[in-house]
Amino acid sequence: MTQSVPQPLNPPCRILMGPGPSDTHPRVLAALGAPTVGHLDPYFLQTMNEVQDMLRQIFQTQNKLTLAVSGTGSAGMETCVVNLIERGDRMLVGVNGVFGGRMKDVAERAGAEVSAIERPFGEVFSPDEVAAAVKAHSPKVVGLVHAETSTGALQPLEEIAKIVHDAGALLLVDCVTSLGGVPVKVDEWGLDAVYSGTQKCLSCPPGLAPVTFSQRALDAIDARKTKVVSWYLDMTMVRNYWSDSSRAYHHTAPINMNYGLHEALRLVLEEGLDNRFARHRRNHLALRAGLAALGIEYAVAEEFRLPMLNAVRIPEGVDDVAVRSRLLNEFGIEIGAGLGPMKGRTWRIGLMGEASSSRNVLLFLAALENCLSAQGASIQPGSSVAAANAFYSSAG
C-alpha cells in the first residue's frame, strides 16, 4: 500500500474569544510537552495529588472526591449524571439553553425519569419555580446549569441548593464555563455534584473535566443497587486510582493533559481567585461599554450576565457569517455563533481565562468596528474603543 503523509502541523496563532477553547498560556503549552511518564509512576501520582489539591481550592471545597475526568466537559456532565442515577430514578432538569437540554438527554439515556422545567434561552430559574417543581416531582437529583454557555446567563444557586436539600434531593451543577471566572462555592452553597471543563476560564486545552462530589453524593453512590451504566466514567472505580490509599489501575490517565492542567491551575492560584474574578468582571464591563457605543445590546438581562461569555444581539442588517469570517481571516480573532434558537441572531464573545484582558477587549472592538464598517453599518468610528478606554480610566 502506498502511504500518504500530510505536512507537519503549523496552526495559526488565533485569539480565542469564542465560547471555548480560550487562549492557552505559553506555560501551559510548554507543560503539555514535558516528558511522558507512566500512569503509575510515583512522579505522576504526586502530580495527580497536586491537581486534586488545586482543584479543591478552585472549587472552594474540602470534597475528597475531586479529580479530573479523562474526557471533555460533556464527559464531566455524563460522569455526574450516571454516577448519581440508576434506572427509574427521578431527575429534574432546568432547561434554559443547549446544555440544560443536553443534560436532560444524558439523564434519559442513563435511565432516569426526567422532568424538565423550561425557560426561554437567556433567562434563568427563580427559587420559587424550582421549589414548586421539586415539590411536584420529588426528584432524587436536580440538575441545573450555572453558566449557560449557549446563552450567556448566570443561574444563582445558593437559595436553590437549600430548597433542593430540604426536599432530600441532590443538586448537580454544570460549571463548565463558570469555574475560574466567577465564584463557584461548592461547600458554602452546598452543591453535590459539579463538573467543569478545562478549556474555558481555566485556559487549558480541552480534554479533561474537573469534577467534585459532596459527601451526600458519595453516600448516594455507595447506596446504589446497580452498577454505573458507564464503565469508563464509574467513580466507584476511578476514585480508587485517584486515592492515596489504593491507586488501583482503572484506565490509563491522559498524562500530558494532566501536566497542562497542573500548570493552568498553578496560573489560576498564582493570580488568586478574587483577583481573577475581578479581572473577568472588569473586562466584561469595558467590553459592554464599547459595545454600547456601537448600539449593540446584550441578549441577557444585566443582573444575570456572564462576564466571561457575552451573548449580544447581531445588529439589524449585519451579516453574521461575513463578520465572523472577517474577524477570523483578517485579524485571527475567533468569536462564537449563536446556538439553537439564537443561531444567526447572536454572537457569543468570550473573555475567558487568559483571553480576558484589556488588550483583547480593545483589539476586538477595533476589529469589530472594521467589520461593521465593511458591512456598511452606521457607526461612529472609534467610539467603541474610546468608550472602553474611558471605562478603564474611570475604573482605575
Added chain:
Amino acid sequence: MTQSVPQPLNPPCRILMGPGPSDTHPRVLAALGAPTVGHLDPYFLQTMNEVQDMLRQIFQTQNKLTLAVSGTGSAGMETCVVNLIERGDRMLVGVNGVFGGRMKDVAERAGAEVSAIERPFGEVFSPDEVAAAVKAHSPKVVGLVHAETSTGALQPLEEIAKIVHDAGALLLVDCVTSLGGVPVKVDEWGLDAVYSGTQKCLSCPPGLAPVTFSQRALDAIDARKTKVVSWYLDMTMVRNYWSDSSRAYHHTAPINMNYGLHEALRLVLEEGLDNRFARHRRNHLALRAGLAALGIEYAVAEEFRLPMLNAVRIPEGVDDVAVRSRLLNEFGIEIGAGLGPMKGRTWRIGLMGEASSSRNVLLFLAALENCLSAQGASIQPGSSVAAANAFYSSAG
C-alpha cells in the same frame, strides 16, 4: 482563603518499557504544545481530516467512520460496545485476560445479555471454539481482544471473522496494543468495530482512542430502535462533527491531543507499516535471545506471543517489586507488573512504538542483569547482552 501553589512540574525522563504509555517522540511532544485553535476553526477541521486519513491507512481500511474518540483506549472499548448494543442484545465475549473481562463488564452495563467463553490468561481462542459458541448463543456481536495487554497473547482473527459473519454477527475487536506494532487488516480480515489507544505502538501520550466501523456496523447502528446509552460516545452524533458535510457541534474536541496524534501518525507512516512491524519483531526476538540467556521464560506459547508486550515469568526467588523499583530508580526504566492471576508472577516488558529499539533492548538487559545480581540470582554476567548482540549481528 489562603491559596497554596505547588512547584512547577519537572518530570523525570523515563524509558517507558511497560504496558503503555510508551516513549513519546520529541516531535510529538512539540506538536502537543502548538497554539490551540477553536474546534470549528477551518484549520482544525483540516487537521481532523488528515488524522482520519492517516488512521485509515494504519487500520488498513476504507471505512468512512474512522476517527479519534475523545478519551483513552477504554473509552474506545465503550464506544464500540455501546454503539452496537441495545438493551437485551446478545453479545459473546472472549475472556482470556483483563481486557476481555473488562469488555464483558462494559457490555453488561450497556444492557447486553453477555455469554463468555474463557481461556486461561496467556492462551487464545481457536476458530472451532468460537464457532461452537456462536452457534450456541446466536449473538449480535462477538467481542475479542486482538492483543491482550494483560497477558502478552495475540489472537488470530481472520478465520474467526469469517465464522462470525457467516452467522450474521458483527466482530468487535480490541486493538489497543496491536495497532502500529503488528498488522491490523480491518478490511481484509473483515473486522466490524475496532478500537485502539494512542499510547501503545502509536507512541502518542494517552488521551484519544482511534476507532473504525465497517459498513455492516454502520447499518446496525442505523437500525437501532433506541438511543445509544452514552451521549458522549454516541457515534450517530460524533460522526457528524467528523464529517466534511455537516461539522455539527457535538462536544469540544481535545485540540492539542489531536495535534500530538497527527504527528505520531505522521511518524508511523514515514517509517512505513511493514518496516515498523519488522522493527517490532526484530527487537522482540533480540530481547527474547537475551532473556533466554538469563533463563527467563515467556508466559505465552511462542506462536501467539506479542512482539510489543513481552510477558515473562519472574525467576524463582526474585523479588518482583524490588527489581521493578531498582529499574525505575537506578536506571529510569519502567516495566509493568503482572495483572490479575499473573500479579507477582510475571513482568510485562513493553517494546512499543518509539520504545522498540535496539538501544532499549541492550540497556534493559544490562540493567536487568544488574538488578538480578543485586538479588543474588545466579546468572552469567554479560550473557544476555551478548546474546542480544549476537542476534542483531546474525539478523543483520
